[in-house]
Every structure is written in structure tokens, then in C-alpha cells.
Amino acid sequence: MAGITDLGVGIGWRSEIDLTVERLPGVDFVEVVAENLHIGHLPESVTLLLERGVPVLPHAVSLSLGGADPVDLHRVEHLGKIAEAVGAPMVSDHVCFVRAGGLDSGHLMPVPRTKDALDVLVANVKLAQENLPVPLALENVAALLEWPDGELTEGQFLAELVERTDCWLLVDVANLYANARNIGTDPERFLDEIPLERLAYVHVAGGEQHGDVYHDTHAHAVLPEVLGVLDELCSRVRPPGVLLERDDNYPSDTEIASELAAIRAVVDKYRD
Amino acid sequence: MATPTTAQVARLSAEEAGYLTAGPGRAAETVLARLIDVGAVRVSRDGHVTAVLQHDYQATTSVEARILSYARTPVQFDTIVRSTANCTEMAALHQYLRDRGLVQRPRRGNPVWGLYLAVAFLLVLLSFSAPVVLLGVPVAVAIALWQRGRKAVTAAGKEALRQVTATDRVHAVALHGFCGKINGRPVGELFDLSQSIVRMLPLKQSRKRRSSSDSAGGCGSSCSSCGSGCGSSSCASSSSCSSSGSSCSSGSSCGSGCGGGGGGD
Amino acid sequence: MIGSNDLSSARERLATQQAELLNALLAKGPVPAGFDEQRFDVERRALLSKRRGIVRMLGPAVADELGDRFRPLFDAYAVENPRRAGSRAREDAASFADWCRAAGELSVKRKTRWKFWQSN
Numbered sequence: 012m013a014g015i016t017d018l019g020v021g022i023g024w025r026s027e028i029d030l031t032v033e034r035l036p037g038v039d040f041v042e043v044v045a046e047n048l049h050i051g052h053l054p055e056s057v058t059l060l061l062e063r064g065v066p067v068l069p070h071a072v073s074l075s076l077g078g079a080d081p082v083d084l085h086r087v088e089h090l091g092k093i094a095e096a097v098g099a100p101m102v103s104d105h106v107c108f109v110r111a112g113g114l115d116s117g118h119l120m121p122v123p124r125t126k127d128a129l130d131v132l133v134a135n136v137k138l139a140q141e142n143l144p145v146p147l148a149l150e151n152v153a154a155l156l157e158w159p160d161g162e163l164t165e166g167q168f169l170a171e172l173v174e175r176t177d178c179w180l181l182v183d184v185a186n187l188y189a190n191a192r193n194i195g196t197d198p199e200r201f202l203d204e205i206p207l208e209r210l211a212y213v214h215v216a217g218g219e220q221h222g223d224v225y226h227d228t229h230a231h232a233v234l235p236e237v238l239g240v241l242d243e244l245c246s247r248v249r250p251p252g253v254l255l256e257r258d259d260n261y262p263s264d265t266e267i268a269s270e271l272a273a274i275r276a277v278v279d280k281y282r283d
Numbered sequence: 284m285a286t287p288t289t290a291q292v293a294r295l296s297a298e299e300a301g302y303l304t305a306g307p308g309r310a311a312e313t314v315l316a317r318l319i320d321v322g323a324v325r326v327s328r329d330g331h332v333t334a335v336l337q338h339d340y341q342a343t344t345s346v347e348a349r350i351l352s353y354a355r356t357p358v359q360f361d362t363i364v365r366s367t368a369n370c371t372e373m374a375a376l377h378q379y380l381r382d383r384g385l386v387q388r389p390r391r392g393n394p395v396w397g398l399y400l401a402v403a404f405l406l407v408l409l410s411f412s413a414p415v416v417l418l419g420v421p422v423a424v425a426i427a428l429w430q431r432g433r434k435a436v437t438a439a440g441k442e443a444l445r446q447v448t449a450t451d452r453v454h455a456v457a458l459h460g461f462c463g464k465i466n467g468r469p470v471g472e473l474f475d476l477s478q479s480i481v482r483m484l485p486l487k488q489s490r491k492r493r494s495s496s497d498s499a500g501g502c503g504s505s506c507s508s509c510g511s512g513c514g515s516s517s518c519a520s521s522s523s524c525s526s527s528g529s530s531c532s533s534g535s536s537c538g539s540g541c542g543g544g545g546g547g548d
Numbered sequence: 549m550i551g552s553n554d555l556s557s558a559r560e561r562l563a564t565q566q567a568e569l570l571n572a573l574l575a576k577g578p579v580p581a582g583f584d585e586q587r588f589d590v591e592r593r594a595l596l597s598k599r600r601g602i603v604r605m606l607g608p609a610v611a612d613e614l615g616d617r618f619r620p621l622f623d624a625y626a627v628e629n630p631r632r633a634g635s636r637a638r639e640d641a642a643s644f645a646d647w648c649r650a651a652g653e654l655s656v657k658r659k660t661r662w663k664f665w666q667s668n
Contacts, residue, residue: 027333027357030475031325056328079563110633112567114574117599117631123565127558134555155591158565159582193587224590259601260355262336263322356605366612 016100018066018212018252020275022267025257029056031264037271038065042254045069045093045102053096067097068212071104074139076149077122078108082135087142094145101211103148103181104139106132106169123158124168129175136176148179148211151201153189153227165196166204173209180205183214184240185227185256191240192225198240202247212252215241215274230259233270238277245281253278293383293443298346300447301457302380303440309460310376311367312484314346316456319474323347324354330480331357345372361483385440392432399427460484574630596626599640606641613654621653 019039024032026047032038033056041060048054048069053061061067071090074082094102107119122128140147151169163171173180182205190196215238217231233255244250253274257267295303301313315332318324323340326332334354342348349372353363367373380386403423410417436444449455452473455465461481463470471481571577572588573595579588600622604611611618625647631640648654 026329027327027331028325029328054328079559079566081559108566111563111570113633114567114570115631115633115635116570116574116595117602117637118595120566120569123562127562130555130558131562155594156583156587224587226594260336261325261333266336353608356601356608358608362608366608 016251018068018254020271020278021066021212021252021254022271023070023254023256023258024057024060024067025261026054026056028257028261028267029054031261031267032056033059035264035268035271037268037275040066040068040252040254042068042070042103042256043093043097045071045090046073048093048096050089050092050096057097061097066100068099069093069097069102071102072119073109074104074135075107075109076104076135076139077106077120077128077132078110078135079131080110082139084138084142087139091143091145094143099145101146101148101179102143103150103179103211105150105152106172107152119152121152121154121156121158124161124163124165125158126162129163129168129171132172133175136172136178140176140178146179146211148181150181150183150214151186151190153183153186154194155224157194164200164204165190166201169205173206178209179211180209181211181214182244182250183216183256184244185214185216185218185233185237188234188237188240189218189225189227192220198243202244207248210248210250212254213241213244213250214254214256216256217270228259229256232262232266233273238273241274241277242280245278249281250278292446293385293439295385295443295447296344297453297457298344298376299380299385300444300454302376303385303436303444304458305460306435307368307373307377308364308484309457310346310373311350311364312461313453313457314344314350314367315364316453316461316474318347318350320451320453323351326360326474326476326480327357328477330360330483332360332363333357344376346370346376348372359483360480361485364484380440383439384437385443386435387433387437389435390429390432393430396427396430396432399423399430403427570630574626576627596623599626599631602637603641603644606638607645610641610645610648610654614648617653621648621651 020037021040021042022032022035022038024041024043032041041057043057048057057067069090071086074086074090076082090102090104093099105119106122108122109116109119111120122132136147136149149169149172151165169180172178184198187196187198187201191198215233216227216229217233218225218227218229218237219231220226241253255267255270255274257270261267297317298310298313302310315324319326321340322335323337324332324334332354333356334351342351346367349370350363350367353366358366377386381388400423403420406416406419406423410420447454447458449458449465452470455463455470455473459465459470461471461474461476462484465473469478469481471478565580568577568580569583572579573592579585600619603622604618614621622644625644629643629647645654649656
């Protein structure tokens with residue numbers, strides 16, 4: 012499989028800020044939430060960005076690849092069709108589960124870092140890959156809870172996953188920071204353990220500290236500490252792309268632009 | 284609150300001018316226009332209004348604060364105008380205008396008023412043969428005047444409104460609405476709002492609704508123009524009521540509880 | 549490589565673990581062994597708050613009408629009605645509104661009134 016093309020700095024396209032995304036300077040690529048799009052009628056704004064030549068990457072949130080059940084092929088098919096509709100070079104989802112025991116958590120839940128969970132995840136990812144027209148990248152999630160009896164570190168778990176499925180990695184540095192704060196993950200060790208040559212791109216997002224818990228809200232400013240993790244990552248590898256995710260409490264265009272600029276500054280620091 | 288004087292013409296804010304021009308709906312449009320103007324809310328291509336997270340922007344009126352509170356989560360353009368038109372803060376604005384003598388409780392006109400006038404005329408004719416019938420004339424005229432109804436905006440209100448001109452785009456909304464035109468240009472365009480967004484708003488209710496028995500025609504047309512946000516119930520109530528005063532009572536249903544909208548931990 | 553038998557038993561064991569976790573987080577089931585109870589509560593509240601926010605966004609009129617009662621009512625509804633796999637957020641919002649109506653907390657038909665309106 013060929014390497015990932017240079018994506019640059021991007022932002023998560025959301026319908027509430029469609030016009031903002033269109034007029035922001037320095038948006039090299041965007042990501043769309045695959046579940047929010049319908050085949051056959053893409054939002055006008057997404058079509059416009061495509062016409063401008065801006066790459067649009069579908070990002071899924073509902074495959075539940077880490078769930079115990081075999082992956083739902085209807086959802087995979089939808090993701091694949093969206094990828095084709097926007098001519099995406101790759102798609103992504105998370106290393107997580109969403110549904111279990113007939114319930115839907117409505118959120119990306121961490122999977123136990125056990126051999127069982129890894130075997131199931133690998134089987135699900137392979138099935139998804141077989142049914143997708145483009146490569147699949149998988150993202151580390153933010154956890155508030157740590158499963159007991161983990162057999163691997165998060166980095167080892169992801170490294171094994173890549174080894175066995177040949178998937179790409181989407182590293183969310185905000186999630187990594189959240190896990191460092193909330194469940195004691197060591198970001199440097201994580202970055203040492205994952206195969207950085209399989210890095211597809213990077214997510215950056217804002218959050219908020221509430222007492223002793225960091226909430227990955229995507230509704231607050233990006234903390235300097237999160238940019239610090241990005242810096243740490245960039246010092247090891249030049250990421251093909253870095254994307255800002257903002258899902259709520261959208262600030263002014265100027266403020267979003269300055270967050271993108273701050274991200275670009277970190278990336279450019281290591282560019283020769 | 285200010286007391287009305289005959290010598291002095293009241294100065295109106297844009298939202299007050301909007302209210303006097305076309306009621307709470309227009310006032311809501313005007314406040315929304317102002318918030319778009321200062322960049323406190325953004326409108327998406329599909330017509331969702333969202334408050335811009337701004338630590339330094341302070342709402343200048345309670346209606347503004349209400350819209351910002353509504354828009355903490357994305358709200359459809361027409362929904363936010365409708366909710367704002369019916370909120371308690373708008374009722375307070377109505378009361379304030381009333382206290383200043385700019386609006387009054389309107390009385391719904393009844394098309395039969397002309398009939399009473401005709402009766403009065405007939406009585407005058409009859410009085411030539413039986414003068415005692417003349418006593419009935421003032422009664423018939425009074426009934427006719429009563430039946431004719433009266434407008435919500437007082438003479439003072441109209442006078443105040445005459446001083447207002449569309450000097451900027453916010454005032455253009457106050458006087459013409461987002462759906463209106465100014466110098467041949469759609470007002471919505473001044474805000475970069477597409478016609479598909481501004482057309483979510485219900486258009487002018489046909490004046491005919493006042494004379495038609497059930498106003499079914501006017502209702503239908505207003506529904507077709509305002510998209511999914513406007514259910515049949517809104518048509519039914521809009522046609523049955525022309526009193527702005529009583530809109531205050533319905534405002535209480537969106538009382539203080541809205542303030543905390545969008546909160547969470 | 550792992551055999552299909554190994555995989556299906558791995559799926560079963562994982563299914564039990566994940567179902568217990570979601571049942572505890574979403575439907576007040578017992579907290580599975582080995583989890584930090586305090587943190588569990590934080591996660592429970594976070595999930596509830598996220599779901600509440602989505603329902604508020606999808607049904608602002610209901611949230612408006614309920615006012616201050618929205619939050620406690622939603623929280624009571626949510627525990628009684630954890631979201632079923634395969635359901636949509638819109639269905640959740642609609643089912644909450646129905647639940648409120650059944651409990652007499654919401655008027656059966658919300659009237660929207662346009663008065664003194666002559667836009668355009």
C-alpha cells in the first residue's frame with residue numbers, strides 16, 4: 012500500500028460552521044462525519060470544497076469495530092460509498108465499541124486491552140477492510156475509565172493491531188493527553204510504541220479540566236499541553252496531516268483561524 | 284418607564300421599530316439581524332443559527348440575551364424567530380411599548396361593520412318620516428366603529444415609526460423583514476442569507492384572512508411558504524388571533540427555564 | 549492466526565464484559581468488578597450529559613416548554629430508557645417527548661402562535 016499523501020492542516024467540517032470552513036484561510040483538507048452525510052445529496056458546502064480541490068476524508072463514529080459483535084456491514088458499506096462520493100484517499104473510525112448488550116452508549120467507549128479484545132478487533136477490522144474501497148485508519152480514543160486487567164499498553168495494543176491488519180493510524184493527540192491525565196497513559200511511551208510510519212494523520216481538539224478529570228469536549232479551546240503532545244509527535248515524525256476537531260460552542264472565525272495557525276506553527280517547526 | 288408626551292416623538296431602537304412595523308415576529312427578526320451584524324451568531328448554509336462563543340460580547344437587550352441562549356445549540360432560522368417572537372422577553376418589550384403609548388390592545392375587525400354603517404344611513408333616511416328613529420343612529424355608528432376594530436399601533440407609534448429609516452442593514456430588517464426588499468435588493472442578501480433560508484419564515488398573512496370566514500386560504504399559503512417548521516397548528520392559531528396583547532400569555536410557556544439552555548457538565 | 553472457535557469464544561467473553569459495562573453505565577446495573585467506582589460515576593454523568601445535550605438540540609421546543617424540569621426529567625427518562633442499539637438520536641428525542649406527555653409533564657399538542665405578524 013502506498014504512503015499517505017501530504018494533507019497539510021485541516022479542520023473537521025460541520026454543517027453549523029460550513030461557511031466558516033469555506034472562508035477560513037489555510038484549510039488544506041477537511042474531514043466529514045460519515046454518518047451525517049447521505050449518499051446522493053452531499054451538502055452544498057462539501058461539494059464546493061471538493062470543486063476547489065480540497066480533500067474530504069470521511070470519518071466514521073459508529074462502526075463499533077472494538078465491539079464483540081461482527082462489524083455491521085451496512086455501516087461499512089455506507090462509509091465506503093461516502094468515500095467514493097467524495098473521492099477520499101482513505102476513511103477512518105475508532106478503536107472503540109459503541110454498542111453492546113443491545114444498548115447504544117452514544118459515545119466512543121474504550122475496549123479492554125486484552126488478547127480477546129484484540130482478536131475480535133482484528134477480525135472486525137479485517138472484515139471492514141475487505142468491504143471498503145480505500146484504506147482504513149483507526150483512531151485512539153479518550154477514556155475516562157480504565158478497564159481492569161489490561162494485558163498491553165495502549166501503544167502496544169495499537170502496534171499489534173497495525174501489525175495484524177495493516178491498517179493506518181489516526182493519532183488524536185488530545186485523546187492521548189486526556190488518557191495521560193485520566194488513566195495515566197504515558198504519551199512519550201505511546202509514541203515510542205506505535206509504528207509511526209503507519210501514521211495517516213493527526214487529530215487535535217480542545218477540552219476542559221473538571222476537577223481531576225480532563226474532558227475531551229471538542230467544545231473548548233485547544234490546551235497548550237495538547238499542542239505540546241503534538242510537538243512531541245512532530246519531533247519524531249512529520250505527520251502527513253493534522254486536523255482540528257471542533258464540535259460545539261464554535262468560536263469566531265478569527266479564533267478558529269488562530270487555532271489552525273497555532274497547529275501549523277507546531278508542524279512547521281520541524282519542517283526543514 | 285418613559286411616559287408618552289404629545290409634543291415629543293418617541294425614539295425607537297431597531298427592535299422596537301421592527302415591533303411597530305410588523306409585530307413580535309419582525310422584532311425577533313430584527314434582533315437576530317443585529318446579532319448576525321455584530322458576529323454574535325452565525326447562520327449556516329442550511330439555515331442553522333448558532334451562537335458564536337464570545338467572551339466579550341454582552342447582550343444589549345433581554346431579547347438579544349434570549350436569542351443567544353436559544354442559539355447555544357443550533358436552531359433552525361425560522362424556529363428561533365418564532366420562539367423569540369413568543370418569549371417572555373418579547374412580551375416585556377410589548378408591555379414597554381404599550382406603557383409608552385406606542386401600541387395598544389388591538390380589536391379584531393369584523394367585516395359586518397359596514398352593515399351597521401348602512402343601517403345608520405338607513406335610519407337617517409327613515410328619520411325623515413319618523414324622527415324618533417334618529418336616536419338609533421349614534422348607536423349604529425358606535426357599533427360600526429367598534430366592529431371595525433382598531434390597529435395595534437397607536438398614532439404616536441406611527442409617528443415614531445415615521446422617524447425611522449433603513450440607515451443600515453439591521454434597520455432594513457426592522458422595516459422590511461429578511462424576506463423584504465430594499466431598493467430592489469432582497470434584504471436577506473445584505474446578510475449573505477440565501478433565499479432558501481429567509482423563505483423559511485412565514486410570509487405576510489393575506490389581509491383577506493380577516494374577511495374570510497375560516498381563513499383557510501391565507502393559512503394554506505403561509506404554510507407552504509414556511510417549510511417544515513410551520514405546522515398546521517401555527518396556522519390555525521395565527522388566523523384566529525390578531526391580538527398582540529395575548530401573545531404575551533403564550534410567551535409564558537417559554538419562561539425563565541429556557542435561560543439555562545444547553546447547559547451540562 | 550486464531551481459529552474460528554477461539555474467535556467466537558473471545559467474542560462471547562468480550563460481549564459479556566462490554567454488556568455489563570454498558571448496563572452499569574446506562575441502566576444503573578451493578579458496577580463490574582475492578583472499575584474505579586468514582587470514575588465510573590464521572591463516566592455515567594458524562595454519557596448522560598452528552599445524550600441530554602443531543603436530545604435538547606434535536607427537540608429545543610420540548611426543552612423550552614419543560615424549562616427547569618428538562619434536566620431532571622430527562623435524567624429520569626434516560627435511566628428508565630437506555631438507548632437501544634440501532635436506534636437513532638431523533639427517535640430518542642421523540643420518545644422522550646412521548647414519555648413526558650405520558651407523564652403529563654408536556655402539553656399534548658404544543659401550540660405555536662403567530663400573532664400580529666405581518667412579515668414582509
